[in-house]
Amino acid sequence: MKQGFRQSMAWMHTWSGLVVGWVLFAVFVTGTASYYRAEISRWMQPELRREAAITPETLAASADLAVAHLQAHAGGARMWFVTLPTPERPLVELFWRNRPGTPPGHVLLDPQSGAPAEMRATRGGDFFYRFHFELNLPPLWGRWIVGICAMVMLVALVSGIVTHRRIFSDFFTLRRDKAAQRGWLDAHNVSGVLALPFHLMITYTGVVTLAIMYMPWGVTAAYRGDQQAFFAETGQVTRNRPPAGEPGTLAPVGPMVAKALATIPEPLERLSILNPRDANSTVVAVFEEPHGLSHQHPQVAFAGTSGTVVEVLSGGLRPAAKTFTTMVGLHEAHFAGAALRGLFFLCGLLGCAMVGSGLVLWTVARLPKSGVAAGFGWRLVHTLNLGTIAGLPAGIAAYLLANRLLPLDLAGRAEREVWVFFGAWIAVAVAGAWPAPRRAWRGALALVAALFVAVVLADVATARALWDDPAWFLGFDAALLALAAGFASISYKVARFAAPRRARRAADAPAAAPQMGRA
Amino acid sequence: MAGRVVLAIGGGYGIAGLATALLSLTLPMSRAEAVTTATLASFAIMVGIVVVAFAARSLARAAAIVGGLALLLGAALWLVMGSTTGFTP
Numbered sequence: 001m002k003q004g005f006r007q008s009m010a011w012m013h014t015w016s017g018l019v020v021g022w023v024l025f026a027v028f029v030t031g032t033a034s035y036y037r038a039e040i041s042r043w044m045q046p047e048l049r050r051e052a053a054i055t056p057e058t059l060a061a062s063a064d065l066a067v068a069h070l071q072a073h074a075g076g077a078r079m080w081f082v083t084l085p086t087p088e089r090p091l092v093e094l095f096w097r098n099r100p101g102t103p104p105g106h107v108l109l110d111p112q113s114g115a116p117a118e119m120r121a122t123r124g125g126d127f128f129y130r131f132h133f134e135l136n137l138p139p140l141w142g143r144w145i146v147g148i149c150a151m152v153m154l155v156a157l158v159s160g161i162v163t164h165r166r167i168f169s170d171f172f173t174l175r176r177d178k179a180a181q182r183g184w185l186d187a188h189n190v191s192g193v194l195a196l197p198f199h200l201m202i203t204y205t206g207v208v209t210l211a212i213m214y215m216p217w218g219v220t221a222a223y224r225g226d227q228q229a230f231f232a233e234t235g236q237v238t239r240n241r242p243p244a245g246e247p248g249t250l251a252p253v254g255p256m257v258a259k260a261l262a263t264i265p266e267p268l269e270r271l272s273i274l275n276p277r278d279a280n281s282t283v284v285a286v287f288e289e290p291h292g293l294s295h296q297h298p299q300v301a302f303a304g305t306s307g308t309v310v311e312v313l314s315g316g317l318r319p320a321a322k323t324f325t326t327m328v329g330l331h332e333a334h335f336a337g338a339a340l341r342g343l344f345f346l347c348g349l350l351g352c353a354m355v356g357s358g359l360v361l362w363t364v365a366r367l368p369k370s371g372v373a374a375g376f377g378w379r380l381v382h383t384l385n386l387g388t389i390a391g392l393p394a395g396i397a398a399y400l401l402a403n404r405l406l407p408l409d410l411a412g413r414a415e416r417e418v419w420v421f422f423g424a425w426i427a428v429a430v431a432g433a434w435p436a437p438r439r440a441w442r443g444a445l446a447l448v449a450a451l452f453v454a455v456v457l458a459d460v461a462t463a464r465a466l467w468d469d470p471a472w473f474l475g476f477d478a479a480l481l482a483l484a485a486g487f488a489s490i491s492y493k494v495a496r497f498a499a500p501r502r503a504r505r506a507a508d509a510p511a512a513a514p515q516m517g518r519a
Numbered sequence: 520m521a522g523r524v525v526l527a528i529g530g531g532y533g534i535a536g537l538a539t540a541l542l543s544l545t546l547p548m549s550r551a552e553a554v555t556t557a558t559l560a561s562f563a564i565m566v567g568i569v570v571v572a573f574a575a576r577s578l579a580r581a582a583a584i585v586g587g588l589a590l591l592l593g594a595a596l597w598l599v600m601g602s603t604t605g606f607t608p
Contacts, residue, residue, distance in 0.1 A: 004576070005574050008573045009570075009573065009574070011573075012573050151562065151565065151566075154562065154566050155566055155569050155570070158566055158570060159570070159573075162570075204562065204563075207562050208559060208562070211559065211561075211562070214562075215535065215539055215558050215561045215562070217536040217537070217539045217543075218539040218540055218543035218553075218554040218558045218561075219554055219558075220540065221539075221540035221541075221543050221600070222543040222544055222550050222553065222554050223554070230551060233550065233551040234551040234552075234555060235551075318549070318551070318552050319552070320551075320552040320555035320556040320559070321551065321552065321555050323555070323556075323559060324555050324559060327559070
């Protein structure tokens with residue numbers, strides 16, 4: 001019975017891991033990159049000039065400029081979102097939701113003049129952030145696919161733990177000089193076990209970030225499906241104020257910003273303005289999270305037409321709600337300082353390594369015997385492995401390269417960058433399907449390394465004059481070069497990998513069969 | 520194995536959903552707290568059911584465990600819903 005249990009867990013681990021491994025790899029890579037989302041965005045808009053400080057007066061004035069722009073250009077919208085300037089990103093970002101069927105609007109403004117900011121159009125690090133949980137699909141589809149894959153990952157983690165007899169010794173075991181399969185198994189175990197608490201935490205909290213979408217039945221039973229009421233009752237959002245259906249005039253938001261700043265001591269992050277032309281319009285000032293793990297934004301809600309405060313949310317969550325926001329906070333790691341964020345990033349890389357090595361292990365363990373042609377299933381898995389593990393990094397490098405090389409005034413420039421991302425990814429996946437497996441891996445990984453080097457060269461050649469802080473940009477470029485070196489060294493190892501030492505020793509002996517170690 | 524996969528997915532989500540709804544209505548805390556607690560726990564419940572579906576000695580046994588649990592939870596939920604409909608605002 002014991003044996004049977006472990007075997008069925010091993011079966012579940014192998015096949016559940018294979019089925020979702022490719023999506024999970026992409027989710028892990030883009031999620032890991034998202035720890036540096038703000039930095040990626042800054043690098044992708046080198047025109048940006050940071051400022052020493054933003055005064056409350058500037059905040060109030062820029063909010064008024066934002067609303068003036070929205071009144072002129074987005075009068076029919078149901079919701080306006082205004083991200084206010086910060087010293088790191090002194091820009092006003094406007095986003096508005098139109099009636100269903102019309103795409104949302106988006107623009108960046110200069111906080112001094114209120115005119116559109118003179119900056120190259122790009123989705124920056126936000127593209128990776130959204131891809132991480134929506135895969136660039138329609139949001140509902142993407143979120144469900146990622147959620148299902150995350151649940152399978154959770155099951156794969158649990159069954160992976162059960163499959164292990166000796167989890168402690170796996171910490172210290174990496175047998176590179178034995179058979180290839182043994183080496184890949186050890187690599188999978190080390191990357192999985194070393195960061196196991198991180199993997200479990202990040203997977204469970206990841207599902208929890210969209211828990212109410214995936215598991216709405218509690219809200220259905222207790223709130224008859226009214227999610228807005230649920231979130232308001234837990235104290236995470238301000239209470240819903242339904243539109244009156246009569247026209248109304250929005251009061252100036254500058255004084256509301258000043259009042260909000262006097263109420264909450266955190267930096268003000270954004271304004272949400274609901275039903276802006278209705279008599280029952282609402283302005284919500286949303287602040288950054290206070291220091292701590294919990295992902296909970298203090299908020300002040302105003303009646304839009306009068307500017308009077310209707311609700312203040314600041315702390316005071318009850319235990320379960322606090323647990324929920326803390327789990328979301330752990331997932332996003334906004335609380336983490338530079339060192340801790342670096343550790344999260346490394347753990348994320350270990351997660352990529354765990355998923356990637358698991359996928360490769362599947363093919364290595366089923367390597368066709370020499371002289372036998374690989375079956376269709378093996379070729380398919382190999383092609384998808386290479387297409388994902390080398391193709392996605394190639395796409396990321398190409399995305400950054402496009403940011404530096406596409407003409408600045410190109411129409412739809414931000415979307416073109418995304419096309420380049422997918423174009424490069426697909427090109428690598430398709431091109432990698434033809435050559436012999438080892439040559440394909442070597443070539444694709446070398447290409448990724450070359451692309452990252454090209455990004456740095458393009459940055460230095462085209463954007464050097466724009467850098468407001470050369471040391472910072474050089475640091476970012478150095479990180480890209482480190483990535484390039486990593487891919488180059490893997491490519492080199494793949495090329496150099498010969499029959500393992502033991503097999504070689506056996507081959508040195510007269511009359512030994514060559515290549516015996518690769519099965 | 521295909522039967523177990525279907526049972527694990529359908530049964531796992533179904534039982535997690537039923538348990539979430541039931542706990543949301545019965546946990547001895549405020550409504551918002553009960554729903555949050557139940558929803559947070561639901562994914563662990565689902566993983567547990569998936570493991571059971573694969574660990575049981577035979578498919579029939581697995582189906583019996585999962586089906587029995589679902590019936591039990593469903594009946595309890597039906598009773599609780601019936602007794603509270605008069606009171607909920």
